[in-house]
Amino acid sequence: MTTLDRLAATIAARKGADPESSWTAKLLAKGPEKCAEKFGEEAVEAIIEAVKGDRARLTSEAADVLYHLLVMLAARDVTLAEVLAELDRREGVSGIAEKAGRG
Template sequence: MSTLDRLAATIAARKGADPDSSWTAKLLAKGPEKCAEKFGEEAIEAIIEAVKGDRARLTAEAADVIYHLLVMLAARDVTLADVLAELERREGTSGIAEKAARP
């Protein structure tokens, strides 16, 4: 089991947890909109660090982005397996061709 799989499993397990016992449970209890907002904030912070060129800070912010992405997905009952299946479906397809095929 990969680090991402373990993280996704932990997040899923916290969905029903007491919000006072877990940061993840607290985020999920605030609803999908708040989870999406938090993901957006973290993405912006990662962009800022990418522009600045600080590798260590970018690495830390990227970890935050991945965590908050998984929380946001869990808030809408989308699993990491769902996302990985979509990536697998797209594998071997040119990005240009894939975008052109979208409705």
């Protein structure tokens, strides 16, 4: 089991937890829209650090982005396995061809 698998499992386990006992449960209790907003905030912070060129800060912000992406997915009942399956489906397909196939 990878780190992302363990993190996704922890997030899934927190879905029904008391929001006062877990930051993840608190985020999920606020609903999918708030989870999406938080993901967006973290993505912007990662972009800023990428532009600045601070590798340590970018690494930290990238970890936050991955966490908040998984929380956002969980809020909409999309699993990491489903996302990975989609990536597997796209493997070996040209990015240009893949985008053209989306219609």
